[in-house]
Amino acid sequence: MAISQLRYKFFVIKLLFISCLLLLFIGVSGCSPKDTQPDAEQILASVGSYEITQTHFLNELQRFNARAGYGMNLSPDVMEAVLNQRLNRYVIVEYAMAQEWHNEPDVNHMREMIERKAVMEEFERRFILDRLTIDDNDLRELFYRANTSVRASHLFARNRREADSLFALLQQGHDFSELAASVFQNPELARTGGDLGFFTLDDMDISFEDQAFRMEIGEVSGPVQTSRGFSIIKVTDIVTTPVITETQFANRRNEIAAIARDQKSELAVRNHLRNTIDTFEYDPDLMQRLWEDVRNDPDAYLEFNPELSRLEVRLSPDVAGQTLVTHGDFVFTADDFLREGFFTTFSQRREARNVHDFTAQVKAMAYRAMAMEQARTHPDYNARYVQRTADETFYNYLNQMFDEYLETLVQVTEADIREEYRRNTGLYVEPLQLDMAEIVVTSEAAADQVWEALQSGRNFEDVLRQYTADPAARENMGRLGFIPINQFGMMAPSLVSIQPGEYAGPFQITGARFHIFKCLGRIEPRQLSFEEAIPLVERALRAEAKDQLKIQIIGEAREQFNATVYTDRLLSIPIQL
Numbered sequence: 001m002a003i004s005q006l007r008y009k010f011f012v013i014k015l016l017f018i019s020c021l022l023l024l025f026i027g028v029s030g031c032s033p034k035d036t037q038p039d040a041e042q043i044l045a046s047v048g049s050y051e052i053t054q055t056h057f058l059n060e061l062q063r064f065n066a067r068a069g070y071g072m073n074l075s076p077d078v079m080e081a082v083l084n085q086r087l088n089r090y091v092i093v094e095y096a097m098a099q100e101w102h103n104e105p106d107v108n109h110m111r112e113m114i115e116r117k118a119v120m121e122e123f124e125r126r127f128i129l130d131r132l133t134i135d136d137n138d139l140r141e142l143f144y145r146a147n148t149s150v151r152a153s154h155l156f157a158r159n160r161r162e163a164d165s166l167f168a169l170l171q172q173g174h175d176f177s178e179l180a181a182s183v184f185q186n187p188e189l190a191r192t193g194g195d196l197g198f199f200t201l202d203d204m205d206i207s208f209e210d211q212a213f214r215m216e217i218g219e220v221s222g223p224v225q226t227s228r229g230f231s232i233i234k235v236t237d238i239v240t241t242p243v244i245t246e247t248q249f250a251n252r253r254n255e256i257a258a259i260a261r262d263q264k265s266e267l268a269v270r271n272h273l274r275n276t277i278d279t280f281e282y283d284p285d286l287m288q289r290l291w292e293d294v295r296n297d298p299d300a301y302l303e304f305n306p307e308l309s310r311l312e313v314r315l316s317p318d319v320a321g322q323t324l325v326t327h328g329d330f331v332f333t334a335d336d337f338l339r340e341g342f343f344t345t346f347s348q349r350r351e352a353r354n355v356h357d358f359t360a361q362v363k364a365m366a367y368r369a370m371a372m373e374q375a376r377t378h379p380d381y382n383a384r385y386v387q388r389t390a391d392e393t394f395y396n397y398l399n400q401m402f403d404e405y406l407e408t409l410v411q412v413t414e415a416d417i418r419e420e421y422r423r424n425t426g427l428y429v430e431p432l433q434l435d436m437a438e439i440v441v442t443s444e445a446a447a448d449q450v451w452e453a454l455q456s457g458r459n460f461e462d463v464l465r466q467y468t469a470d471p472a473a474r475e476n477m478g479r480l481g482f483i484p485i486n487q488f489g490m491m492a493p494s495l496v497s498i499q500p501g502e503y504a505g506p507f508q509i510t511g512a513r514f515h516i517f518k519c520l521g522r523i524e525p526r527q528l529s530f531e532e533a534i535p536l537v538e539r540a541l542r543a544e545a546k547d548q549l550k551i552q553i554i555g556e557a558r559e560q561f562n563a564t565v566y567t568d569r570l571l572s573i574p575i576q577l
Helices: 003-025 054-067 076-098 103-125 136-146 159-169 176-183 189-190 204-212 247-251 253-278 284-296 300-303 334-342 355-377 382-410 414-423 444-455 460-467 487-496 529-559 567-571
Strands: 043-047 050-053 148-157 197-198 230-240 321-329 329-333 433-441 479-486 503-510 513-523
Touching: 003 189, 003 197, 003 253, 043 054, 043 076, 050 054, 050 076, 050 355, 050 444, 054 076, 054 159, 076 444, 076 529, 076 567, 136 204, 136 247, 148 176, 148 204, 148 334, 159 355, 159 529, 176 189, 176 230, 189 529, 197 230, 204 230, 204 247, 204 253, 247 487, 253 529, 284 300, 284 321, 284 355, 300 444, 321 460, 329 355, 382 460, 414 529, 433 444, 433 460, 433 487, 444 503, 444 529, 479 487, 479 513, 487 503
Parallel strands: none
Antiparallel strands: 043 050, 148 197, 148 230, 321 329, 433 479, 433 513, 503 513
16 A cells, blocks of 8 residues: 555645654754764664664653643653653654655655755854844733733735735725725725724734834834735724733743744744845746746646656746846746645745736745755754754655555454444533634733623623734624533533533633633533444544554564563663653
8 A cells, every 4th residue: 555645635734744843853963873973872762773862861751741731740650651652753754664665755754854944044043043042021021911902904815016006095095994994805994994903912924923023003004914915004092901911921921932032033033034035036027938838738837746856847948048037146937936836835836816916926945946046055953963963854744645545554344333332322422512602802901801891791792802812703793603511621611511601701711812601601510322333432442452453563563673671771860850
């Protein structure tokens, strides 16, 4: 069975997931090939060509302890379980290599995508992030934002040309709300003049948020580039917590510092990209001819063949081999475009709907090629570090492939389902379901005001219209529909007895988001019939069978690849977390 047929349809989703995982593994790889292992490192476990050292294990143990809330008793059994869990990850890698999965064309392409991403991360670190500083003023500014809610409207445009046209209309005196009505297909955004409701720190795209928090009520920004396109922002209200104490600042300092690092890094990377691209030199006529070649051969531009190494777009003689973009000594040619286009995702390539979008896309490819060249030629470029970073992410990808492979091996028959239902009928119950509506606000003070208004008898819909931070909620009056009680998480115990017409809250679920619920109806728990329970029973049986199969295959692979845990060395480690 070809593994590429099992999971390649999820290629783009996985690439995004792996790009995020790359950040997790930078500098904290959990295993080292034997031929690169420092002599002074004590080896705690090994399998095939991989070894887990004391340093790597302690890093993993630190992460495990943090996930457990620093409350675990790190007994010998726990330590050995953590080490074995990490070791099994490399057992699966050895298994995947033995199955030749890594030699399949699409997997090779994924590996190269991962390696290129690792080089880009190195470029950002060397040329952008190493120069960042975060001082007390930065933290205090973000703490102010964390205690402030901004309400804004916006006009959205897909590209800079459309955004500039909208901004020109505003400067000519056109009404913001009327332009919103013409821009948005969403009826609520069109009706409300592009109103986004209230938001606070870390709620919005970072570029949008940073611009909005620098504005006054009534002020309108120029076009702001976000991850989705361009927005022209109009601030309509600002609400700040009246008293902010030094104690409150001290209590949240570490949290704010982490957000500050993330936001400053993201802004710096975006600004470097934008400012560099703005200085690129190119011939618009040549870009137009290249765009025409792409439009004449759209399948070659949009389709993906992992067995190739470049796009197969047929370029006209006056385009092939030409220089598309220059920046100082850097040159980006039409041949480079075919190569970089091959490593641009399908979802990104299909966004090129006109020559302006396409030109921006080619410039982004050129920036990526230039950045990787600069990273690799930097005098302090650490090729081994970058490769190990990419390897760790690729190993995670192979583990995902293994998980999907197990899914294809599991077989559950109708007889299995009937027998499981007969033996454990009482387990297959439809839980309590609540029909709920919610009001979401971005400060504790606003949550208290909402609660007091509701308790005083004010109409729920009127309160929602006045306070909600979610503009889409006005369209359906915050109604969430029926939701199983177990999906309310830590709120479930407080909601299990709620009756229609009653309120619950405020609940602070994430960050500065507070939720107040109104119960609109309930459906009591009931026993499911066999026909109703079939999906649940099958899912349970498949999960159980998959776990058993995983244990079996990993056990066999551990023996095949000589997996070894040096328990005496493990137990001799002084633990200081």
